[in-house]
Amino acid sequence: MEHASHPDIVKRLKRAHGHLAGVISMIEEGRPCVDLAQQLHAVESAITNAKRILIQDHMEHCLGHGMENGAKGATEALAEFKALAKYL
Structure with a gap:
């Protein structure tokens, strides 16, 4: 099931993918560790934010609908x- 947040999540993950490809290139070029750490932090943040949005959206929509469907749905x-x- 696609949610309204999915296009934004895809955009965030593509950005993380680009950052990660950049980090790989930087390692191969022998760039300083501080620069690598900074870019890895950007990758990590992008993925963490994408995961947060996905889970929040799921909780709001999917779990909310389950709660509306009586005891079985709530379970x-x-x-x-x-x-x-x-x-989390």
Whole structure:
């Protein structure tokens, strides 16, 4: 199921992909470790933000819909939340 946030997440991940490719090139060029660490931090931040948006969107929409579907939906939503919690 595609969510409204997915295009933004794809954009963020593509940006992270570009940063990561840049880091690989920088390593191959023998660039200073401080520069590498800075770029790796940018990759890490982009991925963390993409994950945060994905999980928040899922919690708001998918889990919210499960809660609206009675006891069975709430039980399934809670199980899904527990599964998501390990990625927070």
